[in-house]
Amino acid sequence: MDHERVVRDATVRLPMASTALEACEWIVAALARHTPAAISILLHVHDRLRCVAATGAWQVHATVPPKAGLVGQVYATGEPAAVADVTADPDHFPVRPDIAAELCVPVLDPAGRLIGVLDLQWSGPVELARWQDTAERLAHRLGARIVALGGPPAESRGEKLLRHATAMTAAATEWELLAAAITAARDVSALSAAVLLLSGPPEPRLGAVTGTPGELESRIRAELAETGSAALDRLITRAHRHGAAYTLGEAGHPPTVDYLPLARAGARTLVAVPVGPPDAGGVLLVADERLLRPDPTTVNLMELLAGQAWACLDRLRTLARLREQANSDPLTGLRHTGPFEQRIATATPGRTALLAIDVDGFKDVNDTYGHQAGDRLLVELARALEGALRQGDELYRIGGDEFVAVIEVNRPEEAVRIAERLTEAARRTGRTISIGVALPHPGEPPERTLLRADQALYKAKHQGRDTVHLSTT
Structure with a gap:
């Protein structure tokens, strides 16, 4: 195996890559022409290693938590690692039943900071020491090109929604859940304010506030708190009767009467999404002071978020009722x-x-x-x-x-x-x-x-x- 040729072939087109993903895909494709290994490149996106390019494997792992498996260990330590017999590695992530050896090297930026890993797995005999040197040289050049292109790809909105959905599912209390939902709405929509308005009884109420809300969100909450319960009920009823709605970002058009409290607070862009059933759910309001035009994809993501939030909220309320029933005397309501x-x-x-x-x-x-x-x-x-x-x-x-x-x-x-x-x-x-x-x-x-x-x-x-x-x- 001419390893110098491997390096030349894998990096010759690297300067022409226009995105970090394209650079990773070219490295993987070029390596695959010289070795039958299962090859993957994982970059650190938010809190996980995410596979952005792969070949030669029946199955690859889309995400890997830091410190999990060989790739997670390499990312955690910043040191390359080679395993000649994967059956002796209890943390091995199987991609094919015939894999025998694995090599993983860190992908570093020019300053020496970790941005990902390059992983190769073989089913037959392999000179791990030679391939480690080659893989490290390729990873070094790839890291420099990724940084030149602006760094690893940003987390997509779909990936953000998945991450936030996991946080909502893990919430132990209604307050934690509502706070997680509001944080998710801000992050996924890229709008500055998010408020959950929940149905009674006895009357509509505002959901939890999380972190330090921005000025617009604080003003919206203050306006809604001063608005009568009948007006809040109309906001909820409107969303459930007519479905999700959003502004077009066009100046000179007055808001409908139901949305006047939001306009008084300074909202110029608004996405309103129903949450759960009308009598028990509410409405998710996501807003911004800027005059924007939310795209339909943003609205769809907010609807998915609202659906997940309601499913988690309904589960928590059901569990609370079951705990109350288990701890209470059914006749008197006293604990027993x-x-x-x-x-x-x-x-x-x-x-x-x-x-x-x-x-x-x-x-x-x-x-x-x-x-x-x-x-x-x-x-x-x-x-x-x-x-x-x-x-x-x-x-x-x-x-x-x-x-x-x-x-x-x-x-x-x-x-x-x-x-x-x-x-x-x-x-x-x-x-x-x-x-x-x-x-x-x-x-x-x-x-x-x-x-x-x-x-x-x-x-x-x-x-x-x-x-x-x-x-x-």
Whole structure:
């Protein structure tokens, strides 16, 4: 193999390349005439190595995370690497089942900064040392040409949308999701402002604000915040009734009445895209102070973004409902055993009081008037007890007519006073309750504290019911 000829053939046309992609494609095509290797060039675009030219492989990896596989390792270290037996490399990215050896070298700019990698993989015997020298020389010349042409290609809008869609999918909260969607709308559209207006209930509201919003976005949010809910509803209804819309960038044409708040804020360019269903979704508004003409592709990308945002938002809301159902008693809406056990596990000795509550004569109500009457009684009592507790106190239903309140107090007498307030609230419903109070001792397991509260409750029952008893043991 005449490696000097390989270098000449691969670089002779390089000065004529008009784009970085064209330069990479010529290098790969020329190399393929001299070796049966699977060849690929990956350039760093945003946060990943993206394959921009390849040949000789049944399959290539479109993107590779930094540090993944040999190409990722080479990009992370800036040092060439050769593997004579890929079966011994646990991080090898297979492109063909017959690949035996792999060589990867960094592509550097003239200042020595990494901009990508050149990767070659062979299925048969190969002189890796000779090919490494050749590949490094080619990578050096390619890096210089790429820089002369303005550097690696910018991330396309489709690639941006894919990256942002991944971030939205990973969002753990509704706020994180809406913030990610707004960031994506600005980035993909190249317009300066993005606002999400969400449907009620109880009334339309503005979605999260992310980062430091620009002046136009701040003015739009302020105008919309001062606009009545009826006008906001019209904005949402318009988008859902007529579909996505955008300005043509022509001066001298007044906005429709629905968009007057945006015009007052200074918006001269606007893309409006419906999000989700009218009763639960909203509208994505992307705007700019400049008088521009958004192309249909931009609108299509915003529609794709809105669809992804709604799918993620609907998933988060569904998960929240399922978690609420799993953690709540379906009859009273109070939290039940699982959350209660988690709460008492964090009890503070001498400060966290457990109030074990039992409805007096509840079995007689069920036996005399039926279970529906008993259920109504439990719901009414639950609301009454919740209303008598302080902000931050917690009430749980742990079974049947048994409730437990978890409260933070400074001394036992304070817990007793709150318990007495609960008995008074129960009396106002026409029923009575008995309460046992216990505060955890240092080092005492939560289960033991609850047992002492139950024992105090039984003593309150024996004392004639409709009373409070404090555990002193």
